Amino acid sequence: MSPNIGGQGPIVSLRDVRRDYALGAERVHALQGVTLDVERGDYVAIVGPSGCGKSTLLNLIGVIDQPTSGTVAIAGKRVDAMSDREATQFRLRNIGFVFQRFYLLPILSALENVALPMAEAKVSKAERAKRASELLAYVGLGNRERHRPSELSGGEQQRVAIARSLANGPTLLLADEPTGELDARTGTEIISLFQRLNADGTTIVVVTHDEDLASAARRKIHMRDGRVVDG
Amino acid sequence: MRLALAQASLIRHRARTVLAVLGVAVAAAMLLDMVMLATGMRESFRELLLSRGFELRLAPKGTLPFDTDATIPGVTAVIATLRTNPDILEISPVLGASIHILAGNRDVSGSALGIDPSVQGDYELLSGRDVTTPDALVANDHLLSQIGARIGDTLDVATGYDPQTRTYSGQRKLVVTGRVKFIYGANDQSASAMRRETLEGMGRQARDRASLFMIRVRKGADAEQVRDWIERQLPNVTAISIATAIAQVDERLSYFRQLAFILGAVSLFVGFLLVTTLVTVSVNERAGEIAVMRAIGVSRSHVVEQVVLEGVAISFAGAVLGLALGLVTARYLHTILSAFPGLAMAIDFFLFQPKAAWSALGLLIVSGIGAGIYPAWRAASLPIAESLRREAIA
Secondary structure (H helix, E strand, O other), X not given: OOOOOOOOOOOEEXXXXXXXXXXXXXXXXXXXXXXXXXXXXXXXXXXXOOOOOHHHHHHHHOOOOOOOEEEEEEOOEEOOOOOHHHHHHHHHHHEEEEOOOOOOOOOOOHHHHHHHHHHHOOOOHHHHHHHHHHHHHHOOOOOOOOOOHHHOOHHHHHHHHHHHHOXXXXXXXXXXXXXXXXXXXXXXXXXXXXXXXXXOOOEEEEEOOOHHHHHHOOEEEEEEOOEEEEO | OHHHHHHHHHHHOHHHHHHHHHHHHHHHHHHHHHHHHHHHHHHHHHHHHHOOOOOEEEEEOOOOOOOOOOOEEOHHHHHHHHHOOOOEEEEEXXXXXXXXXXXXXXXXXXXXXXXXXXXXXXXXXXXXXXOOOOOEEEEOHHHHHHHOOOOOOEEEEEEEEEOOOOXXXXXXXXXXXXXXXXXXXXXXXXEEEEEHHHHHHOOOOOOOEEOEEEEXXXXXXXXXXXXXXXXXXXXXXXXXXXXXXXXXXXXXXXXHHHHHHHHHHHHHHHHHHHHHHHHHHHHHHOHHHXXXXXXXXXXXXXXXHHHHHHHHHHHHHHHHHHHHHHHHHHHHHHHHHOOOOOOEOOOOOOOOOHHHHHHHXXXXXXXXXXXXXXXXXXXXXXXXXXXXXXXXXO
């Protein structure tokens, strides 16, 4: 789980970040001057009511969106004005994503799903298979490598998605409502897995409504109306 | 991996993919048939002309062979002139006329060729013997069945029917010596052949004349040069080389080619739209999945490649299936078209040429690439964050 970007200082650094959207004739101010640091090895939960800008913030940290103004740096590297090509490469090497709906490719096996980002990073086929197998074992699915998503439970699918997010050894793991589609017992398993990942050195930022998941984080950031109000 | 992903995407909705492939196959079959039709008649006509090795044909000035009743007089003198050219190997004069076979009250009409059996290039003997004697006649199956005659039967044959006096200019007993197949003849044509002097002897017109000369040139000789030489030496004839004949046929078949071109283009466009629609629908359905792929680091170019591959895969599968379907439908359509009266049996409307198949396949693959471009552009342009937000709301 070693990160790709080394160095000192906060791993995530946002300064006066604003994000506006055009919604028909209206202008929505999703983020209104957010300033935030996340230290290396931290485990941060972003919480707040729906529409407060949590996911927008996560998207900016994950370099899949760009701020209207302000700066975003990941491990000291400015990412707020990257070209699409640069941003894609940056995400591939440094950021792991976990989504509420897992988004595994249904026709691929668990092993092939985990190997997908590695193929994109031009890792050799043998190395991909070895690492994907290790990652599946890490998330407790060593015996489910050949299973397709439809043959796995929701919790198992989310664990495959987590293994996929770790494929290229990311600096930062971002999760958007990772327990949102899981029952309480399975959600607890995912929470435990995140804690283990963090204990093993992965920096995690998670957006959630799940109190248990938020409580498991080392730090909780509260948001309201596009602003950080606490944390 | 991209090929596997494209395949995965297609397999996900098997029934839809199969229907799209079938749709493309129908379009491909139509396209192949139209490509075959556009070139088939021309090529089979060329093969027909070359089949007996006569590279040049001489017709009365300003006419095409057997287009009119006009004839070239002085066959002996013409042959003598032609023989002075060392590039000319063989000369086959042919006289054409209408004949009537009288059987009791019946009068069956047909066509007759007066030929020299040693150099003729108009028919193939199927059974019996050729017209080696002045009273011999060979006929095709259509004529024989019409008059109910067989080899060995004697026929009362007349020429030069005058409808006003209801008389014939000549009449003679001829013996059927053989069954033949006329190379340039139509299915429904009652045709026969006899020695040229026999046919001449039955008519009112002057002797020593021919409707057509077929000329074989020496191997390696330039047929066009020989053609020019003949036209200089014999001002009362039009010399037609195979290239000229094909050019004339091309001109007459331009309607067919235009029709084939338009129908082929429509087929290609329908196939293109079908693939574009299917792949676009598939991309729209997978917007969230594509956004996730982009989020985890899959590049735009790879998304484009995957989507274009889907289009190409459908087009390729449809094209291969369509090739087989096209050949079957071409045979069926040929049987319909070849029943058209007066067409030479040997003319193949849908002559299969590997080049035509490759052309159709190539066009479909290019169209498949083209069909994938729009959905690929859509997939690559999906705003990742916005697509994920929409998916979450959905």
